Amino acid sequence: MGKVQKSGGASTAARAPSGGAGAAAGGGAGGGSDGGFSAGTPGARGYVFPPEWSAQCGTFLSWPRPEGISFPGRHHRVPENLARIVVEIARRQDVHINVPNENWQRIVQGQLIEHGVPRAAVLGSGKGGASSRGRRVFFHYIATNECWCRDHGPAFVVDRSVADNAGWHAPTQGLARGNGGGTGGGTGRGGAAGAKCGIVDWKFNAWGGKYPPWDADDAVPTAIAKGLRKVGFKVELFVAPLVMEGGSVEFNGAGTTLTTSQCLLNKNRNPGVPRSAIERGVLDYYGQRHIVWLGEGIEGDDTDGHIDDLARFVGPSTVVIGVEQGAKDPNAKQLDRALKKLFEAKDQSGEGFDIVPVPMPVRVEHAGERLPATYMNFLFVNDACLVPTFAESARGAGARMYARARGRDGEALSALQAAMPGREVVGIDCTELIWGLGAIHCLSQQVPSVPGLGEALRAMATPVVV
Numbered sequence: 033m034g035k036v037q038k039s040g041g042a043s044t045a046a047r048a049p050s051g052g053a054g055a056a057a058g059g060g061a062g063g064g065s066d067g068g069f070s071a072g073t074p075g076a077r078g079y080v081f082p083p084e085w086s087a088q089c090g091t092f093l094s095w096p097r098p099e100g101i102s103f104p105g106r107h108h109r110v111p112e113n114l115a116r117i118v119v120e121i122a123r124r125q126d127v128h129i130n131v132p133n134e135n136w137q138r139i140v141q142g143q144l145i146e147h148g149v150p151r152a153a154v155l156g157s158g159k160g161g162a163s164s165r166g167r168r169v170f171f172h173y174i175a176t177n178e179c180w181c182r183d184h185g186p187a188f189v190v191d192r193s194v195a196d197n198a199g200w201h202a203p204t205q206g207l208a209r210g211n212g213g214g215t216g217g218g219t220g221r222g223g224a225a226g227a228k229c230g231i232v233d234w235k236f237n238a239w240g241g242k243y244p245p246w247d248a249d250d251a252v253p254t255a256i257a258k259g260l261r262k263v264g265f266k267v268e269l270f271v272a273p274l275v276m277e278g279g280s281v282e283f284n285g286a287g288t289t290l291t292t293s294q295c296l297l298n299k300n301r302n303p304g305v306p307r308s309a310i311e312r313g314v315l316d317y318y319g320q321r322h323i324v325w326l327g328e329g330i331e332g333d334d335t336d337g338h339i340d341d342l343a344r345f346v347g348p349s350t351v352v353i354g355v356e357q358g359a360k361d362p363n364a365k366q367l368d369r370a371l372k373k374l375f376e377a378k379d380q381s382g383e384g385f386d387i388v389p390v391p392m393p394v395r396v397e398h399a400g401e402r403l404p405a406t407y408m409n410f411l412f413v414n415d416a417c418l419v420p421t422f423a424e425s426a427r428g429a430g431a432r433m434y435a436r437a438r439g440r441d442g443e444a445l446s447a448l449q450a451a452m453p454g455r456e457v458v459g460i461d462c463t464e465l466i467w468g469l470g471a472i473h474c475l476s477q478q479v480p481s482v483p484g485l486g487e488a489l490r491a492m493a494t495p496v497v498v
Contacts, residue, residue: 035388053115073316074270079189079230082287082318082480083345084412085455086195089486090126090170090479091413092186092410093118093441094252094413095140096179097132101243102468111140113464115147117411117418117472122153122168122460125415128479130174130181130252130344137171138497144169155428155496170493174255180342180470183239183277184249184258185477187232189270189319194228194482206398212310231257231266232317234276239335240300248375252429265488271329272312279338279474281314287321287380289314294337301336322380326373328366330354330392332404332469341406342370342475346388346417346451349379354408363392388451390444393422394437409462409471412478417455419448420462420471 074080093114098107103297121127131137144154149169176184233253238246257269282290293300296310311323329337343353353371356364374387396405410419421444426437441459449457463472479485 034385037389042095047156055129057168074189074230074232074268075316075319077230077268077318078192079268080192080195081187081189081283082137082195083348084285084478085346085452087410087481088125088478090166091121091183091411092128092130092256092477092479092488093475094130094174094179094181094184095136096131097136097176097336098469100178102178102180102470106467108466110468111143111203112147113460113462114310114475115144115149116460117148117475118144118169120416120418120460121411121476122149124416125168126479126486126490127169128493129169129171130176131171132174133468134494134497137173138433140171141169141497150203155498164295167231167496168452170490170492172256172259174252174259175247176247176252177238178243179468180279180474181252181338182470183335184236184246184252184254185278186479186486187234187278187315187318187477188480188482189230190230190480190482191228194480210437211330223449227266227268229485230270232270232272233257234272234317236277237275237301239277240298242300242334242426249436253288258486259492260485263488265484265491270317271318274305274310274317275315275424276317277335277338278477281318282339282345283318283344284348284379289318289320289323289325290343290345290351291323291339292326292329292337292342295339298336320490324374324377324379326370327423328369330366330404330406331362334403334404334469336453338474341404341408342367344408344410347386348449349383350386350388350451352388352390352408352448352451354392356392361392361395367392379468388447390447393444394426394433396422396425396463398467403466404469405462405466406471407448409473411447411472411476412455417448417452417457418472419445419457419459420465421445421459422460422461422463422466424463425466454484 041390096110103110122269131140141154144152152166153168157165231253236246236250257267260267280295281293297307302310314323315321333341343351346352351374353374354367358366374385376472378384392408393405396403405422407419410417421441422439423441426433445457445459465471
């Protein structure tokens with residue numbers, strides 16, 4: 033496990049039409065009567081979605097509510113697990129937490145401190161307020177239905193000049209410039225002259241309408257864009273015409289998107305929309321030029337095959353993918369099919385990928401139902417990668433099984449560390465979180481490092497509640 037293998041052969045990837053990713057597929061909205069609309073899509077206007085390993089100024093989380101559906105009967109056990117994640121993020125960058133109101137902020141501040149987040153990181157070491165010295169945890173009064181911020185949070189796209197300054201290669205070929213239209217129905221609202229970043233507000237329907245209501249989740253990206261504008265930060269808001277979740281797409285930072293057909297082409301997401309239009313939407317609104325399609329996700333995943341449970345980019349040409357060690361495991365066949373497709377795939381330049389197999393965890397169940405435990409649901413933060421582990425789920429299954437689970441965690445962490453030698457790989461037990469069918473990546477949304485963005489997010493945060 034963990035040995036790099038090189039892909040090649042015939043590509044199964046979908047490429048942008050020769051007209052470029054920003055070419056119209058049924059004209060996008062142009063300037064509205066109020067003159068506040070930005071013409072075209074993010075790709076057409078020079079924006080790209082950064083790879084997750086690029087520099088960040090923060091991470092968004094949405095705190096779970098006990099009345100939510102994600103952790104029935106076990107919500108009281110989740111804050112400790114979340115606090116362990118916040119500790120690791122706050123050591124390296126700001127943490128922004130969406131809560132409904134002041135009372136919830138007070139509760140969460142207390143939970144974080146109780147479970148090990150340094151008091152100064154939560155409350156600051158000054159006299160209080162959003163600019164307190166040492167403060168790394170910031171709150172925003174943005175209500176959500178559930179806590180899965182990867183799928184309802186803001187998708188930040190950045191200007192290519194920011195990408196160039198950050199040192200990662202942004203795609204340029206095949207992307208239209210100027211005021212070309214995008215996928216039909218999308219709008220760019222409130223064009224901010226001189227903006228260096230934008231927020232894409234995809235439609236959200238709770239993973240194919242499975243878990244109503246979802247109206248609050250669907251409103252999060254626009255709420256954050258409005259908050260940034262209110263404090264004077266220039267950000268463009270692009271309202272995309274498609275249902276899309278952040279956990280369903282992966283990016284290599286050079287123009288390639290990795291996804292699954294089970295999710296993106298599922299009729300419960302965008303019924304009646306052809307594959308060509310979905311491809312165009314992904315390319316247009318994420319500023320990409322090439323798509324690699326895998327098939328199905330893992331057993332127990334209620335998102336219909338999110339890629340962040342299956343395979344992830346850890347560099348422009350390197351993909352890590354989960355593999356099952358037991359041939360009889362239901363995951364074995366679909367993971368093997370995904371691996372074969374990756375070996376056949378090529379990137380935006382026609383080159384194969386370096387593929388790193390990583391073992392899957394021991395089977396994690398609740399009441400006989402398999403949960404989607406996977407090491408692929410890791411989160412990049414500055415200089416580190418936070419990886420979910422699951423050995424504690426086997427603690428009550430006997431010493432032999434517990435040792436096996438711990439050994440599997442260690443094997444996976446070692447493989448990931450070898451694939452990311454310049455980054456600290458940190459394991460965090462996520463036994464309580466996986467009960468909600470997600471882990472670290474599902475819960476979070478990174479904020480790229482853009483001049484002034486980190487300061488603006490701090491300015492729009494609420495004061496410390498004491």
